[in-house]
Every structure is written in structure tokens, then in C-alpha cells.
Amino acid sequence: MESAAIIRECSDVRNMGVDTAYGRSGVWLDSPLIDMIHGEGYTRHQFPGMCRAFDNYDIDIVKQPMLIYPSLHYQNGGIEINERCESNIPGLFIAGEASGGVHGRNRLMGNSVLDYNVFGRRVGKQASEYAKSVKLGKLSLEHVTAYAGEMTDQGIDSDLISPVILPSYTPEDVRLHQLARLGNIPARHSILRSRIGCGCGNGKEGK
Numbered sequence: 395m396e397s398a399a400i401i402r403e404c405s406d407v408r409n410m411g412v413d414t415a416y417g418r419s420g421v422w423l424d425s426p427l428i429d430m431i432h433g434e435g436y437t438r439h440q441f442p443g444m445c446r447a448f449d450n451y452d453i454d455i456v457k458q459p460m461l462i463y464p465s466l467h468y469q470n471g472g473i474e475i476n477e478r479c480e481s482n483i484p485g486l487f488i489a490g491e492a493s494g495g496v497h498g499r500n501r502l503m504g505n506s507v508l509d510y511n512v513f514g515r516r517v518g519k520q521a522s523e524y525a526k527s528v529k530l531g532k533l534s535l536e537h538v539t540a541y542a543g544e545m546t547d548q549g550i551d552s553d554l555i556s557p558v559i560l561p562s563y564t565p566e567d568v569r570l571h572q573l574a575r576l577g578n579i580p581a582r583h584s585i586l587r588s589r590i591g592c593g594c595g596n597g598k599e600g601k
């Protein structure tokens with residue numbers, strides 16, 4: 395709820411966010427209030443890692459508020475697995491956020507580290523066992539070409555880098571930077587290309 399409220403305040407609709415040097419907006423988190431409520435030393439005792447991180451930039455969050463904005467913290471996956479981390483696609487093993495069901499509808503704090511240690515180990519063991527028996531076919535990128543062909547046949551014009559299952563939470567300016575890095579902007583996306591000044595950041599004219 396807090397995140398939704400912060401995002402709403404910073405949205406184009408309300409436009410109440412504090413501008414940052416990076417062109418984004420955020421809100422001030424009143425961290426000095428924590429010591430005022432719970433007593434001196436509480437913040438440094440309870441949040442030592444965060445204090446250290448901010449100390450590195452000469453910001454004392456006990457005395458100064460922090461400029462914050464919510465980001466995606468965890469995705470409750472969705473791919474069903476069995477106790478050996480196998481999905482229903484032979485050879486596709488899953489652990490971590492991509493898997494579903496381990497945490498129910500929400501994850502308890504800190505349980506992701508536990509999750510990927512336990513299931514990451516299982517995946518490794520199971521996949522290496524599986525690899526011993528599997529016969530590899532010929533590797534190719536034909537599926538990518540086929541996918542691009544299907545998109546063209548269906549008249550779908552998209553600047554997505556690859557098929558995505560989950561919505562992108564990446565802000566537009568960061569996405570432009572990613573596209574520029576990949577040098578992957580097709581000629582038809584003239585607006586994107588002109589905004590980042592193609593050459594596309596890789597020293598070559600993008601195709």
C-alpha cells in the first residue's frame with residue numbers, strides 16, 4: 395500500500411514527487427523519525443547494512459531523510475515444479491523466483507535466500523544427473539528466427555528485445571539505454587533511434 399501511494403504521488407497525474415538528479419522523482423522517507431520514536435541508536439542497530447551503504451555516500455540516515463522510490467522486490471514466479479525441481483518440460487529445471495508454489499501467495503521476509511540455496515542445490519544436482527543421460531540435438535537459433543517470422547506474419551511490430559512473460563517495470567529512459575547498448579533498434583523505430591542518436595551506442599549503424 396505504501397508503494398502504491400508513493401508511486402501515485404510521483405505519477406504524472408499528481409506530480410508531487412521530488413525531482414532527482416537522474417530525472418526521476420521520489421519521496422523523502424523520514425528516517426530521523428525512527429530514532430526519535432524508538433530512542434537514540436535504534437536505527438544503526440536495526441538497519442546496520444543500510445546505514446553503512448548510505449555512509450559510503452556521506453549520508454547519515456539517522457539525521458537526514460532518504461529520497462526513495464519503490465522497485466520490484468520479488469516475483470512469486472509461476473512455473474510448477476516437483477520436489478526434484480523438474481517442470482513438466484523434460485530437461486527444464488527451475489529454482490528461485492521463476493518457480494511457483496514454494497511460498498504460497500506471498501513470501502516471508504528473508505525466505506528467498508533460503509529458497510535459492512535449497513532449491514538451487516537441488517536443481518544443480520538433478521540437472522547434472524539429467525545431463526549424463528540426455529542426448530543433445532543440434533544447437534541452433536532457428537526458434538528465434540521462427541518467432542520473428544511469426545511476429546511479421548501476424549503484423550506485430552514490437553521493440554521488445556525478446557518474448558516476455560511478465561510486464562516490464564523498467565522505466566522508459568533505462569529501457570532506451572538497454573536498447574542502445576544492444577544496438578538492437580530496428581530502422582522502423584525512428585523515434586527511438588533519433589532519441590538515442592543511433593549508431594545505437596555500439597559504433598555501428600543499427601539494422
Ligand SMILES: Cc1cc2nc3c(=O)[nH]c(=O)nc-3n(C[C@H](O)[C@H](O)[C@H](O)COP(=O)(O)OP(=O)(O)OC[C@H]3O[C@@H](n4cnc5c(N)ncnc54)[C@H](O)[C@@H]3O)c2cc1C
Pocket residue numbers: 466467468489490491492503504505506507508510
Ligand atoms: C533490493 C532487494 C533486496 C532483497 N533482499 C532480500 C533479502 O534480504 N533476503 C531475501 O531472502 N531475499 C531478498 N531479495 C530477493 C532475492 O534477492 C531474490 O528473490 C533472489 O535473488 C532471486 O534469485 P533468482 O535466482 O530466482 O533470480 P535472479 O537473482 O533474478 O537471477 C536470475 C538470473 O537470470 C538472468 N536472466 C534473466 N533473463 C535471462 C535470459 N533471457 N537469458 C539468460 N539469463 C537471464 C538474470 O540476469 C539473473 O542473473 C531482495 C531483492 C531485492 C531486489
